[in-house]
Amino acid sequence: MESSIDVIVIGGGPAGENAAGRVVAQGLSAIVVESELLGGECSYWACMPSKALIRPGTARRAAQAVAGAAEAVTGRLDVGAVLARRDRFAANWDDAGQVEWAEGAGIRVVRGKARLTGERTVVVEDEAGAATWTARHAVVIASGSVPVVPPIDGLDSTRYWGTREATSAREVPARLAVIGGGVAGTELAQAFGRLGSHVTLLARSTLLSGLPEPAVALVAEALEAEGVDVRTFTSPRRVRRGGDRDVVRIELDDGGIIEAEELLVSTGRRPAVTELGLDSVGFDASTGLSVGADGVVDGVDGQWLYAVSDAAGNAPLTHQGKYEARIVADVIVARAAGHDPEPAGWSRFAATASQRAVPQVVFTDPEIAQIGLTPDQAAERGIRTREVTHDMAVAGAALHADRYRGWAGLVVDEDARVIVGATFAGPDVSEMLHAATIAVVGEVPLERLWHAVPAYPTISEVWLRLLEEYGL
Ligand SMILES: Cc1cc2nc3c(=O)[nH]c(=O)nc-3n(C[C@H](O)[C@H](O)[C@H](O)COP(=O)(O)OP(=O)(O)OC[C@H]3O[C@@H](n4cnc5c(N)ncnc54)[C@H](O)[C@@H]3O)c2cc1C
Ligand SMILES: NC(=O)c1ccc[n+]([C@@H]2O[C@H](COP(=O)([O-])OP(=O)(O)OC[C@H]3O[C@@H](n4cnc5c(N)ncnc54)[C@H](O)[C@@H]3O)[C@@H](O)[C@H]2O)c1
Numbered sequence: 146m147e148s149s150i151d152v153i154v155i156g157g158g159p160a161g162e163n164a165a166g167r168v169v170a171q172g173l174s175a176i177v178v179e180s181e182l183l184g185g186e187c188s189y190w191a192c193m194p195s196k197a198l199i200r201p202g203t204a205r206r207a208a209q210a211v212a213g214a215a216e217a218v219t220g221r222l223d224v225g226a227v228l229a230r231r232d233r234f235a236a237n238w239d240d241a242g243q244v245e246w247a248e249g250a251g252i253r254v255v256r257g258k259a260r261l262t263g264e265r266t267v268v269v270e271d272e273a274g275a276a277t278w279t280a281r282h283a284v285v286i287a288s289g290s291v292p293v294v295p296p297i298d299g300l301d302s303t304r305y306w307g308t309r310e311a312t313s314a315r316e317v318p319a320r321l322a323v324i325g326g327g328v329a330g331t332e333l334a335q336a337f338g339r340l341g342s343h344v345t346l347l348a349r350s351t352l353l354s355g356l357p358e359p360a361v362a363l364v365a366e367a368l369e370a371e372g373v374d375v376r377t378f379t380s381p382r383r384v385r386r387g388g389d390r391d392v393v394r395i396e397l398d399d400g401g402i403i404e405a406e407e408l409l410v411s412t413g414r415r416p417a418v419t420e421l422g423l424d425s426v427g428f429d430a431s432t433g434l435s436v437g438a439d440g441v442v443d444g445v446d447g448q449w450l451y452a453v454s455d456a457a458g459n460a461p462l463t464h465q466g467k468y469e470a471r472i473v474a475d476v477i478v479a480r481a482a483g484h485d486p487e488p489a490g491w492s493r494f495a496a497t498a499s500q501r502a503v504p505q506v507v508f509t510d511p512e513i514a515q516i517g518l519t520p521d522q523a524a525e526r527g528i529r530t531r532e533v534t535h536d537m538a539v540a541g542a543a544l545h546a547d548r549y550r551g552w553a554g555l556v557v558d559e560d561a562r563v564i565v566g567a568t569f570a571g572p573d574v575s576e577m578l579h580a581a582t583i584a585v586v587g588e589v590p591l592e593r594l595w596h597a598v599p600a601y602p603t604i605s606e607v608w609l610r611l612l613e614e615y616g617l
Pocket of ligand 2: 295329347506
C-alpha cells in the first residue's frame with residue numbers, strides 16, 4: 146500500500162502529537178506513526194506516573210510542616226491508594242483517550258514502526274505488513290529517547306528496573322538500590338523511600354550535578370533526613386542477583402556491598418534515532434542528529450526533514466519538546482504556503498528558548514526549579530555575569546511551612562543588566578519558576594524588574610531580597 150500526506154510525524158509522544166496537531170490546525174494533513182502507546186514515554190512511564198508517585202508524599206509532608214495541620218496527619222501513606230491514583234494518571238496504560246483526542250483534532254494515527262527509506266519516504270511496519278507513506282512537505286522525527294545502560298559487570302544478565310518498571314511498579318520493594326543520581330534517580334529514590342522502601346542512592350559524582358550546590362544540598366539533606374542512604378562519588382563495580390530470596394547484590398568501587406530486592410538503573414537517556422533508517426538519506430545515526438533553530442536536520446537538503454525534542458538531542462523535557470514542535474509546525478506550514486521564514490531569534494520560526502531559556506523542575510521535596518544559564522554556561526558564551534543568592538528567609542516562606550528552608554539565586558548579565566538564569570530551591574517552589582522564565586525570555590531590565598512588586602506575604606518576596614542584594 147502506498148499513500149501520500151502533507152506531513153509524516155514519527156513518534157506519538159507529546160512532541161509528535163503537538164507537531165501534528167498544530168500543522169493540522171493550520172490546514173495541512175498529517176499522520177502520526179506510533180509503535181507503542183500514543184502519548185509516549187511522558188504519559189505512561191515518565192512525567193505523569195513519576196509525579197503521581199511523588200505527589201502524595203509531598204502533600205503529606207506539606208501538612209506535617211504546619212503546626213495544627215500536622216496533628217491531623219499522623220498516618221503513613223496508603224500505598225494501594227497511591228498506586229491506584231498513579232494508574233489513573235497513566236490512563237491504565239491505555240491510549241484510547243489519546244487516540245480519540247488525536248482523531249478529533251484531525252490527526253490520522255498510524256500504528257507501527259516507522260523507518261525512512263529515502264527522501265520524504267517512510268515505511269511503516271506492523272504485524273499486518275508494511276505500508277509506504279510519502280510526505281508532500283515534511284517528515285518530523287519525534288521518536289524520543291531510550292535509556293543508556295551503563296557497562297557494569299553482571300548487569301546485562303541481571304533482572305533490574307529501568308524507569309519504566311519503576312514508574313509502573315505494582316509493589317514497593319522492601320529495599321531499593323538506585324544507580325544514577327540524576328533527576329530520575331533522585332526523584333524516584335525519594336518517592337519509593339516515602340512509600341516504604343529502604344533506599345540506597347548511588348551517584349558516581351554529586352547528586353543532581355549541574356544544578357547549584359546550595360540547592361542540591363537542601364535536597365540531599367532532606368533525603369538523608371528521611372532515611373535515604375545517599376552515596377555520592379560511588380560507583381557499582383559488579384551486580385549479581387540470586388540466592389533463595391532473589392536478592393540483588395551490588396559490589397561498590399569503595400569495597401562496600403549493598404543488597405536489595407530491587408535495583409533501579411536510571412543513568413540517562415540517548416536519542417532514539419538508530420532504528421529510523423537515517424542511513425537511507427545519507428546519515429550516520431550513531432553520531433546523532435543536530436538541528437537548526439527552525440528544527441531542520443543539519444546536512445539534509447531540501448528542508449523536508451525536521452527533528453524535535455529528545456530525538457533531536459535537545460533538553461529532554463516534555464515542555465521543551467512541545468515548544469520545539471510548535472515552532473517546527475509553524476515553519477512547515479509557512480514553507481508549505483511558499484514562504485521561507487527567517488528563523489530569527491525569538492521569532493515564531495526559531496526555537497530560541499531551547500538555546501538559553503530552558504525551565505526545569507526537579508520534583509523532589511524540597512523542589513529545585515531552574516531556568517536559563519548557570520554562571521559557568523554564561524561564561525562559556527562570553528557573558529559577564531554576577532550571581533546573587535539569598536536564603537528563602539521571607540515571611541511568606543515562614544508562613545508556608547514551619548522551619549521552611551530554601552535558597553534562591555539569580556545570574557545577572559552585567560552588561561545587558563538582565564537576568565539570564567535563576568534557581569529556586571525549597572518546598573513548593575516550582576510554581577515560582579514561570580515568573581523567572583518571563584524575566585529571562587522577556588529580557589526584562591533590572592531597573593524595570595524593580596517595579597515588579599511581589600505580593601506580601603508570599604515566597605516570591607525573595608525576588609525583592611535578591612534585587613536588593615544586587616544593589617537596587
Ligand atoms: C522517569 C522520567 C521522568 C520524567 N519526568 C519529566 C517531567 O516531570 N517533566 C518533563 O518535562 N520531562 C520529564 N521527563 C522527560 C520526558 O519524558 C521526555 O522529555 C518526553 O517524553 C519527550 O517527549 P517526546 O515526544 O520527544 O518523546 P517520547 O515521549 O519518548 O515519545 C516518543 C514516541 O515515539 C515512539 N517511537 C519511537 N520510535 C518510533 C518509530 N520508529 N516508529 C513509531 N513510533 C516510534 C515511541 O514509542 C514513543 O511513544 C521524564 C523522563 C523520565 C525517564
Ligand atoms: N522532573 C523532570 O523534569 C525530569 C525527571 C526525570 C527525568 N527527566 C529527564 O529525563 C532524562 C533522563 O533522566 P536521568 O536521571 O536518567 O538522566 P540524567 O542525565 O539526569 O542523570 C543520569 C545520572 O546517571 C549517572 N550515570 C551515568 N552513567 C553512570 C554509571 N555508569 N554509573 C553510575 N552513574 C552513572 C550520571 O552521572 C547522572 O548523574 C533527564 O535528562 C531529564 O531531563 C526529567
